[in-house]
Amino acid sequence: MMKNTMKRELVPCEVCGYPVVRYEYGVCMKCDSCGWESGGENDKFEKEYHISYPMMVPLSRAREQYKQGIPFKATFEDFINGLSFYSEVAFTFGKINYGVCFRQDHSVLFYGDDAVKAYPTKDDFYAHAEIGGRLLKDIWDEVEAPRFM
Ligand SMILES: [Zn+2]
Structure with missing residues (x-):
């Protein structure tokens, strides 16, 4: 039997707070509630590059779009x-x-x-x-x- 050694934990979605599964290594999380996807470092990506990954919309604007009930879209x-x-x-x-x-x-x-x-x-x-x-x-x-x- 294959042993699954990849660690998983539940963390709050960066945008809406819904629990999402975070894997230990390099797999993007996807929120089942709001659809946001994240590698988990979008605060850093926004500060350094003014984008998020892989959604492109900076996290702070994504939170605003979520609050307004509009789809995530990069300017x-x-x-x-x-x-x-x-x-x-x-x-x-x-x-x-x-x-x-x-x-x-x-x-x-x-x-x-x-x-x-x-x-x-x-x-x-x-x-x-x-x-x-x-x-x-x-x-x-x-x-x-x-x-x-
Ligand atoms: Zn979410």
């Missing part, structure tokens, strides 16, 4: 911070999945529909990225599931 600024943290991020818009990643020289590639676009910096991507002639920062409300790749 465009969070998304850019996520890009800085992880180098590969994605979102869905109009049923199409888009990807954004850093190249080695820290220019940004943006791909998903028909063409790949390149931007010299993440600030340039933030200011000028567009889909169908509409700036991404102006249509962020319609963007779904901003996420790490």
